[in-house]
Amino acid sequence: MSEIRLQIDGKEVKAREGMTVLEAARSEGITIPTLCHHEKLEPFGGCRICIVEVDVRGWTRLVVSCIYPVAENLVVRTRTEKVDRIRKMILELLLAHAPDSPDLQNLAKTYGADRDRFEKEASFCIHCGLCVRYCAEVKKKDAVGFIDRGIRKEISFIPEIAAKECWNCKECFPLCPTSYLQAAYVLTEALAFPSSSSEAVSEE
Amino acid sequence: MARLNSPEALENFRKDLLSKRDPNTPCISICAGAGCLASGASDVIAAFNAEIEKQGLKTDVDTKGTGCPGFCERGPVVVIYPEEICYLQVGPDDVPEIVSQTIKEKKVVNRLLYVDPTTGEKATQESEIPFYKNQERHLIGNNIKIDPKNIDDYMALGGYSALAKALSQMTAEEVLEEVKKSNLRGRGGGGFPAGRKWEGSRNAPDEPKYVIVNADEGDPGAFMDRALLEGNPHSILEGLIIGGYAIGSHEGYIYVRQEYPLAVENVTHAIKQAEEYDLLGENILGSGFDFMVTVHKGAGAFVCGESTALMTALEGRVGEPRPKYIRSNIKGLWNRPSVLNNVETWANVPLIINKGADWFTQFGTEGSKGTKIFSLVGKITNTGLVEVPMGITLKDIIYKIGGGIPGGKAFKAVQTGGPSGGCIPEEMLDLEVGFDELAKAGSMMGSGGMIVMDEDTCMVDVARYFIDFLTDESCGKCVPCREGLRQMAKILTNITQGEGKAGDIELLEELSETAVEASLCALGMSAPNPFLSTLRYFRDEYEAHIKEKRCPALSCKELIAYHIDPDKCTACMICARKCPADAIVGEKNQIHVIDQEKCTNCGTCFEVCPPRFGAVKKISGEPVPAPIPEAERTIVRKSKEK
Numbered sequence: 001m002s003e004i005r006l007q008i009d010g011k012e013v014k015a016r017e018g019m020t021v022l023e024a025a026r027s028e029g030i031t032i033p034t035l036c037h038h039e040k041l042e043p044f045g046g047c048r049i050c051i052v053e054v055d056v057r058g059w060t061r062l063v064v065s066c067i068y069p070v071a072e073n074l075v076v077r078t079r080t081e082k083v084d085r086i087r088k089m090i091l092e093l094l095l096a097h098a099p100d101s102p103d104l105q106n107l108a109k110t111y112g113a114d115r116d117r118f119e120k121e122a123s124f125c126i127h128c129g130l131c132v133r134y135c136a137e138v139k140k141k142d143a144v145g146f147i148d149r150g151i152r153k154e155i156s157f158i159p160e161i162a163a164k165e166c167w168n169c170k171e172c173f174p175l176c177p178t179s180y181l182q183a184a185y186v187l188t189e190a191l192a193f194p195s196s197s198s199e200a201v202s203e204e
Numbered sequence: 205m206a207r208l209n210s211p212e213a214l215e216n217f218r219k220d221l222l223s224k225r226d227p228n229t230p231c232i233s234i235c236a237g238a239g240c241l242a243s244g245a246s247d248v249i250a251a252f253n254a255e256i257e258k259q260g261l262k263t264d265v266d267t268k269g270t271g272c273p274g275f276c277e278r279g280p281v282v283v284i285y286p287e288e289i290c291y292l293q294v295g296p297d298d299v300p301e302i303v304s305q306t307i308k309e310k311k312v313v314n315r316l317l318y319v320d321p322t323t324g325e326k327a328t329q330e331s332e333i334p335f336y337k338n339q340e341r342h343l344i345g346n347n348i349k350i351d352p353k354n355i356d357d358y359m360a361l362g363g364y365s366a367l368a369k370a371l372s373q374m375t376a377e378e379v380l381e382e383v384k385k386s387n388l389r390g391r392g393g394g395g396f397p398a399g400r401k402w403e404g405s406r407n408a409p410d411e412p413k414y415v416i417v418n419a420d421e422g423d424p425g426a427f428m429d430r431a432l433l434e435g436n437p438h439s440i441l442e443g444l445i446i447g448g449y450a451i452g453s454h455e456g457y458i459y460v461r462q463e464y465p466l467a468v469e470n471v472t473h474a475i476k477q478a479e480e481y482d483l484l485g486e487n488i489l490g491s492g493f494d495f496m497v498t499v500h501k502g503a504g505a506f507v508c509g510e511s512t513a514l515m516t517a518l519e520g521r522v523g524e525p526r527p528k529y530i531r532s533n534i535k536g537l538w539n540r541p542s543v544l545n546n547v548e549t550w551a552n553v554p555l556i557i558n559k560g561a562d563w564f565t566q567f568g569t570e571g572s573k574g575t576k577i578f579s580l581v582g583k584i585t586n587t588g589l590v591e592v593p594m595g596i597t598l599k600d601i602i603y604k605i606g607g608g609i610p611g612g613k614a615f616k617a618v619q620t621g622g623p624s625g626g627c628i629p630e631e632m633l634d635l636e637v638g639f640d641e642l643a644k645a646g647s648m649m650g651s652g653g654m655i656v657m658d659e660d661t662c663m664v665d666v667a668r669y670f671i672d673f674l675t676d677e678s679c680g681k682c683v684p685c686r687e688g689l690r691q692m693a694k695i696l697t698n699i700t701q702g703e704g705k706a707g708d709i710e711l712l713e714e715l716s717e718t719a720v721e722a723s724l725c726a727l728g729m730s731a732p733n734p735f736l737s738t739l740r741y742f743r744d745e746y747e748a749h750i751k752e753k754r755c756p757a758l759s760c761k762e763l764i765a766y767h768i769d770p771d772k773c774t775a776c777m778i779c780a781r782k783c784p785a786d787a788i789v790g791e792k793n794q795i796h797v798i799d800q801e802k803c804t805n806c807g808t809c810f811e812v813c814p815p816r817f818g819a820v821k822k823i824s825g826e827p828v829p830a831p832i833p834e835a836e837r838t839i840v841r842k843s844k845e846k
Contacts, residue, residue, distance in 0.1 A: 089688075
């Protein structure tokens with residue numbers, strides 16, 4: 001693997017070919033916020049909070065660092081006025097759904113995001129997809145998935161699979177930035193497989 | 205069944221076909237496109253078949269249901285060959301007269317001809333009608349001559365000769381060079397040069413490679429691709445096969461929305477016929493080139509018109525765009541080099557190969573060559589599909605071809621580029637139509653939607669409508685689009701309902717920036733356009749709504765009131781009887797008054813008040829005048845005084 005040199009926030013950074021800007025930055029201790037990123041999962045590019053500014057072939061453009069590949073002599077700026085403004089807006093949009101999420105609140109402090117800028121629509125899920133993708137990609141069970149589209153999109157446990165697979169796994173729970181996932185699970189369990197779950201517990 | 209195993213066999217087959225077709229045999233072409241079918245074309249076709257049988261002409265006359273020639277406003281359209289007599293708005297009752305007069309007696313039925321509204325002159329042939337006369341119809345011009353279910357009709361017009369030429373006389377590189385030289389740009393929205401896209405795939409190392417037709421036309425009011433796919437499916441197939449040859453692909457897909465059942469049916473049928481003729485499959489025309497095509501039906505998501513979402517859907521997964529910074533012509537379908545072009549782009553390819561890039565580039569502007577089909581809809585006299593050379597002005601399309609605005613209303617704006625396009629105001633009507641020109645004006649070419657709006661259209665409400673549409677069609681994967689558009693739709697709805705606040709415009713601008721700069725795919729990146737372009741040209745309307753709670757176009761229901769002018773009301777009782785809310789107080793000889801408490805602003809009174817009285821008024825941003833005192837309501841009529 002050839003070594004690639006790039007510049008992040010004025011600092012010379014060495015990276016391997018195939019790495020993303022986010023990986024290169026983190027390897028050097030440079031912080032870029034993320035909400036939908038996870039080392040074990042394929043890049044998703046959904047939350048857009050890891051947006052950074054790059055100079056590429058004479059153009060300045062905004063890209064998401066969790067996907068954008070490193071390149072020789074690439075110049076990256078992780079905090080510009082515009083980047084910060086967009087991150088602040090993304091946080092404010094998400095805080096309308098999950099105002100008490102600790103992850104969002106911490107980032108809100110950094111970027112001066114106002115948790116009350118938009119009218120509350122407390123659906124709690126921020127659609128980062130961590131649970132859905134972890135279950136599909138790491139556990140290969142597909143016990144939780146997205147249903148519907150766009151603003152009506154929700155996570156949902158598939159009762160038939162969840163009844164068999166979830167009781168002794170629950171590895172997705174700590175991934176959720178809002179705790180909504182646990183609620184969704186408990187609700188599914190209560191509605192769809194209460195008896196099987198109590199049997200499972202008694203077998204333990 | 206003919207097996208065409210060489211270019212010579214194809215030409216011999218064509219000669220044979222033409223020799224069997226007497227050009228003097230009368231042929232009745234009836235448009236069986238979506239618009240005409242909706243106006244009853246299938247009854248007309250049935251009536252012709254029955255009448256011809258009845259008059260004993262079955263062996264002497266051909267009838268065919270064809271693709272859409274574009275003049276939907278006056279459908280069902282019937283053209284009679286060889287004289288090319290064009291009859292408009294033909295109903296089943298007109299059929300016996302057409303058969304006995306035009307077919308038997310060779311006489312023209314004058315009452316079914318086009319009448320020029322200004323000169324009163326009648327036009328016998330299609331080419332004399334201003335709607336057609338000012339077009340340049342290379343792509344849809346043949347639609348009325350072709351029964352889309354009959355490959356021989358396409359062959360008779362020179363079909364598949366471009367494929368034969370490419371395979372037998374040109375190397376793949378030469379085909380690619382010709383397309384590059386033509387500067388054909390993608391007709392689906394992006395306007396990316398097709399030749400460069402093809403070259404990228406051709407040079408990409410991975411195998412196999414794919415060519416794909418994007419027939420997921422989803423813009424409200426747009427039906428260009430539908431008309432081509434339904435009316436002349438072989439032209440698209442021919443283009444696709446040539447594209448496959450040029451980039452070294454042996455597998456093509458047609459991604460067509462299932463809401464176009466006739467397009468699915470016709471293109472599936474066309475593939476079968478082309479296979480039977482050995483124009484698809486192994487060793488096409490004896491060239492050694494193999495190519496096959498599969499039709500894939502889309503499940504009805506607007507976002508699947510976006511290239512990476514379309515490919516994801518083709519792979520059998522949820523149609524959401526991919527977060528990648530590598531072009532799909534390098535890594536596309538199943539991560540292989542994939543050329544995705546729109547229906548109309550592919551349909552241009554046989555023309556470029558047959559007539560040459562120089563022929564193609566004679567039409568258009570510096571940056572946009574060839575012709576473009578637009579779907580001209582909205583407040584326009586001649587609704588339909590128009591094919592025009594790039595570089596024509598918007599004014600010429602709207603007035604010369606479209607016949608201007610109906611009902612004596614004033615033009616206000618034209619929305620181009622589909623839901624994420626922009627609105628262009630009157631002072632820019634001299635703008636030449638082209639990819640770069642429209643983008644500079646804050647709109648875009650898109651796939652060719654063109655919605656004309658008159659003075660009664662509220663531009664804030666237009667922005668609200670399109671942002672609403674896009675919010676509904678957002679796939680929901682990324683935050684700037686899913687959440688940003690949701691908030692934009694809310695704010696715009698508030699403004700149109702009189703609940704706009706100071707700071708709303710600035711907040712909308714900030715949300716737009718986030719969507720444009722940070723969205724995952726082109727849907728989100730372009731979604732704020734309807735807001736941004738209407739703000740750019742009609743800012744005063746936004747301000748009137750927010751500051752004065754006034755809708756200048758008198759269109760937003762929550763911001764207007766209806767009022768009866770006591771000086772004009774003749775107490776005819778029409779509005780009072782029609783009012784569904786019983787909100788009109790009045791009787792014979794008593795001037796009518798609207799009870800504002802009961803009125804629901806439905807507008808029925810406004811519509812039914814006879815224009816010669818014009819007593820019902822819409823008002824906005826000002827208080828409703830107090831009703832005249834009951835004592836003064838009695839109308840004393842002159843006739844009664846006598």
